[in-house]
Structures are given as structure tokens and as C-alpha cells.
Amino acid sequence: MLGLKVSKNNADEIRRTLLKNSLIDLGWKIKTSDEHVYIPINKVPSEDLIKELDGFEIEVVDTDFKIHKKHPKSFKDYLKNTVEADKVDEIKNSFDIMGDVVVLEIPDEFEAERFLIGEAALKFTKRKAIYRKTSEIKGVIRTRELEHIAGEDVSETVHKEFGSRIMLDVRRVYFSPRLATERRRVAEQVEDGELIIDMFAGVGPFPVTIAKDHDVKIYAVDINPAAHHYIKRNIEINKLKGEIIPILGDVKTVLNDLNLSADRIIMNLPGTACDFLSTAINSLKSGGVLHYYEFASDYKVPVERIVETAKPRNVEILNVRKVKSRSPGVWHMAVDAKID
Numbered sequence: 226m227l228g229l230k231v232s233k234n235n236a237d238e239i240r241r242t243l244l245k246n247s248l249i250d251l252g253w254k255i256k257t258s259d260e261h262v263y264i265p266i267n268k269v270p271s272e273d274l275i276k277e278l279d280g281f282e283i284e285v286v287d288t289d290f291k292i293h294k295k296h297p298k299s300f301k302d303y304l305k306n307t308v309e310a311d312k313v314d315e316i317k318n319s320f321d322i323m324g325d326v327v328v329l330e331i332p333d334e335f336e337a338e339r340f341l342i343g344e345a346a347l348k349f350t351k352r353k354a355i356y357r358k359t360s361e362i363k364g365v366i367r368t369r370e371l372e373h374i375a376g377e378d379v380s381e382t383v384h385k386e387f388g389s390r391i392m393l394d395v396r397r398v399y400f401s402p403r404l405a406t407e408r409r410r411v412a413e414q415v416e417d418g419e420l421i422i423d424m425f426a427g428v429g430p431f432p433v434t435i436a437k438d439h440d441v442k443i444y445a446v447d448i449n450p451a452a453h454h455y456i457k458r459n460i461e462i463n464k465l466k467g468e469i470i471p472i473l474g475d476v477k478t479v480l481n482d483l484n485l486s487a488d489r490i491i492m493n494l495p496g497t498a499c500d501f502l503s504t505a506i507n508s509l510k511s512g513g514v515l516h517y518y519e520f521a522s523d524y525k526v527p528v529e530r531i532v533e534t535a536k537p538r539n540v541e542i543l544n545v546r547k548v549k550s551r552s553p554g555v556w557h558m559a560v561d562a563k564i565d
């Protein structure tokens with residue numbers, strides 16, 4: 226089969242150039258002799274590429290290669306010859322798998338290899354669509370830009386989590402599978418009969434997790450019309466013991482109009498939830514529980530904020546915890562506070 230015979234000294238640089246041009250046949254193993262490296266290729270390099278490699282000692286040869294294991298098991302196996310081993314783990318740790326869709330992060334240095342990485346992720350995860358993050362989560366509706374890099378370009382999916390089904394579109398709404406344990410932790414504290422408000426409900430993962438097992442009434446507010454569309458779908462596709470009332474709008478106006486007195490309020494908008502604290506506390510009955518989230522490096526900051534905003538009401542901090550890392554030294558913090 227076709228191979229490119231190159232000098233050992235330049236093999237790495239040439240391999241990278243071939244990869245960028247999708248010329249390496251990844252089904253076969255690269256082999257070496259004392260002075261040369263033989264790279265399996267899927268076609269003869271074009272004139273332009275030969276010009277690009279001008280100065281290197283290269284020769285197209287007909288030779289045998291050993292086949293890569295037929296059914297590689299690890300993501301590393303799929304990416305052999307593409308990405309350095311230590312970087313493979315970094316990419317794999319960035320996977321957010323939601324139903325049939327995978328969203329991943331590719332370091333800038335592997336930008337040129339993104340489609341190969343996408344194909345590897347597609348084979349490894351056996352999902353249907355792979356997207357790469359191309360921006361931070363931003364704006365009021367907390368979404369990010371994504372580039373489709375492998376599989377079908379279908380961004381709507383149904384994610385399964387602890388027996389709930391969550392329908393969402395990764396391009397149009399916020400959703401993080403990494404909050405599954407947090408949702409369950411909150412749901413486990415709920416008792417039948419409660420009146421609950423989820424101020425920033427998104428597609429409704431907190432309300433669905435809670436209402437699946439509890440006979441409660443939950444007002445689920447969100448300002449994003451796409452999130453509102455999906456929460457309505459999620460109410461339909463899950464078997465719920467409780468009632469979820471989806472409301473589209475700015476939660477400050479909504480809560481002002483509804484004038485509720487809730488047993489429990491969920492505030493998962495960690496970047497700006499602090500701007501909505503007094504609105505929340507005004508809608509929380511005496512003895513009610515607040516699940517407050519904030520990006521912070523120290524628990525003291527969100528705790529003091531709640532205590533100050535609630536004054537003259539008394540605050541009992543029930544629990545503080547780090548939900549997940551946001552950036553070095555900064556955490557998505559959760560504070561559960563009972564406010565008398």
C-alpha cells in the first residue's frame with residue numbers, strides 16, 4: 226500500500242502537515258527503520274503539498290503496514306497519529322454528552338485537526354453529532370457559539386438523567402449535564418406540598434427532576450423563548466407527580482406580578498443571580514429555602530451577600546458546596562439558605 230518514506234529527523238513536522246491535509250490513512254500504523262519513518266497515506270500528495278514539503282527528503286513508496294486494532298477501545302486509540310497523548314485527555318475531559326450530541330473543546334493548537342478529532346469523538350462516543358465550542362457561554366440567555374465538526378448537524382436531542390428526559394437544542398438553550406448531581410441533591414430536600422419557584426429554569430431540568438418524584442407546584446420562569454418551548458415539551462414527555470407552570474418572561478416582572486410566597490426558590494444564574502436576590506427573598510415565605518448559585522472563589526462572598534440582602538430577616542446557612550470548577554480558583558458555588 227501507499228506510504229511516504231521520510232527522514233526520521235523531519236518525520237514529526239511532515240506528519241503534522243500530512244494530518245492537516247487529511248492525507249494519513251489512520252487505519253494503519255506508522256513504521257520506522259534505522260533512519261526512516263514510513264507514513265501510511267491514502268493518496269499521492271498533490272504538487273502543492275510536495276512544494277510545501279520542499280527541502281524535506283520524501284519519497285512515495287509501495288510498502289506494507291500493520292493494521293491498527295480493529296476496534297480501538299479508548300479515545301486515545303482513535304487519535305493515535307493525530308494528537309499528542311497528554312492532550313487527548315484534555316479534550317476528552319471537555320466532553321459534554323447530551324443525548325445524541327457531544328460538545329467538546331479543542332485547544333487552538335489543534336484547530337487544523339478539528340475534523341479528525343470530531344470523527345474520533347463520533348466513533349468513540351457512538352453519538353450522532355459532534356460540536357466544538359467556539360465561544361464562552363455569554364449573553365442573557367447563556368448560550369455559546371458552536372461549530373459542527375462531525376456526524377449529523379442536528380443540535381436538538383433528548384438527554385436522559387436519573388430517569389428524567391430532557392429535550393433541548395444545544396445551539397439555542399443553556400444546559401449542563403454536569404449539574405445532574407446538584408439537581409438530584411436539591412430534589413432530595415423537597416417535600417410534597419411545596420410551592421417552588423425556579424427563577425432561571427432553562428429547559429426545566431430542576432423542575433422536572435423535582436416534579437418527577439414530588440407532588441409539588443413549580444413556577445418555572447425563563448426569558449429565552451427557546452428554553453420556554455423546550456420546558457413545555459419536557460413537561461409533556463416526562464411522567465410527573467407534581468405540576469410545573471412554565472412562564473416566559475423577565476423573572477423580576479413575573480414575580481412582581483404573581484406576588485407568590487414560596488417554600489423554595491432556585492436561582493441557578495451564577496454570573497448575575499446577585500442582581501435578583503432581593504426579588505427572590507421578597508417571594509420567599511418565612512422559613513423558606515433559597516438555593517443560590519454564584520461564581521466565587523470563597524464561600525464568604527455569596528453567604529454574606531444573602532445575609533446582607535435578607536436583613537432584617539434571619540438567615541440560617543444549611544449547606545455550602547462547590548458544584549464545579551469555572552476557571553482556576555473560581556467555583557460555581559451553591560448556598561442553601563433558610564430565611565425566616
Ligand SMILES: C[S@@+](CC[C@H](N)C(=O)[O-])C[C@H]1O[C@@H](n2cnc3c(N)ncnc32)[C@H](O)[C@@H]1O
Binds near residue numbers: 448475
Ligand atoms: C445558567 S442558565 C440555567 C438554566 C437551568 N436552571 C439549568 O440548570 O439548566 C440561566 C437561565 O436563566 C435565563 N435568564 C437569564 N436572565 C433571566 C431573567 N431576567 N429572567 C428569567 N430568566 C432569565 C436564561 O435564559 C437561562 O436559560
